[in-house]
Amino acid sequence: MWLHPTSALPSRSAQYLLQDKVMMGMLASLGIVHGQPFNPDDKTKKAMRQGALDAWYYMQYWYDNFPKEKLYWPDRHYASLLQADDNKKFTFIYEDRIDLINRAAEYFWCTYMPKELSATPATQYMMSLADKDGKPLEAGQRYKITVPAKMPVKQFWALTVYNRDTMSFIYSESNRTTLSSYDLDKMKKNQDGSVTLYVGPTAPEGLENNWIPTNGKRPLPAMRFYGPTDELNNKTFKLADFERA
CATH class of the missing domain: 2.60.120.600 (Domain of unknown function DUF1214, C-terminal domain)
Known part of the structure; x- marks a missing residue:
């Protein structure tokens, strides 16, 4: 997957809110960075699938x-x-x-x-x-x-x-x-x-x-x-x- 910069996305010089920076930091730890290709390895894919499952089970509970x-x-x-x-x-x-x-x-x-x-x-x-x-x-x-x-x-x-x-x-x-x-x-x-x-x-x-x-x-x-x-x-x-x- 490739994240294409568009006019709808904020520029690098934009002043992000603090909570946005926290989220983008977590995304970066998975390799999801604005304007860069996203090629997760098998370990990352497994972690993301498990995270989705954990969130689903938590909300059911x-x-x-x-x-x-x-x-x-x-x-x-x-x-x-x-x-x-x-x-x-x-x-x-x-x-x-x-x-x-x-x-x-x-x-x-x-x-x-x-x-x-x-x-x-x-x-x-x-x-x-x-x-x-x-x-x-x-x-x-x-x-x-x-x-x-x-x-x-x-x-x-x-x-x-x-x-x-x-x-x-x-x-x-x-x-x-x-x-x-x-x-x-x-x-x-x-x-x-x-x-x-x-x-x-x-x-x-x-x-x-x-x-x-x-x-x-x-x-x-x-x-x-x-x-x-x-x-x-x-x-x-x-x-x-x-x-x-």
């Missing part, structure tokens, strides 16, 4: 032990996708430090955030990190959640199930990754108008339209609220946890 104080509701097991820093931004830069761990955690499961987190976000994603007993969701298990007839949304709600290992969609033969309020006319509903949704490798008999397949992957369900109302923003509404079906 971090999410399996998600800080309780960051949960959206203290008696539930959901975290908002939008985990802002103490300044309600997503830079994680403070006068005395850069919060590396929380920054890594936020950008591990998504890549694009607003500039600032308002008290009334236009969209909220509630990520299910564990079942109602506090146990991390597992591959190969079937889970269910009952969505009430009246959800705190001005537009619509949608349940999307991601792959917990990669934070990406779970693809299957059905290509179904999401069920939403737009699909209610196809689902079997409960007497009170609520709907029970299932997440797992197989659907309960007769409830295929209420099911999102996991295809052998570890699920990360995300309940998405589009146009959330004050009930969600002030937390008077609480979403039930997933439970084993």
Whole structure:
């Protein structure tokens, strides 16, 4: 690989920030230097692969032990996708430090955030990190959640199930990754108008339209609220946890 100098890159005479110099020093130790060819030897390649694996396993462990104080509701097991820093931004830069761990955690499961987190976000994603007993969701298990007839949304709600290992969609033969309020006319509903949704490798008999397949992957369900109302923003509404079906 060759790192080509371009107009988008800073010149050698540019005044770099101190943290930039630290990072560039670490890159230089691997042989990655601006304007010079990068030809890593086998030892360096092995170290870089191991570093990527170590980072992945660390973040998996971090999410399996998600800080309780960051949960959206203290008696539930959901975290908002939008985990802002103490300044309600997503830079994680403070006068005395850069919060590396929380920054890594936020950008591990998504890549694009607003500039600032308002008290009334236009969209909220509630990520299910564990079942109602506090146990991390597992591959190969079937889970269910009952969505009430009246959800705190001005537009619509949608349940999307991601792959917990990669934070990406779970693809299957059905290509179904999401069920939403737009699909209610196809689902079997409960007497009170609520709907029970299932997440797992197989659907309960007769409830295929209420099911999102996991295809052998570890699920990360995300309940998405589009146009959330004050009930969600002030937390008077609480979403039930997933439970084993």
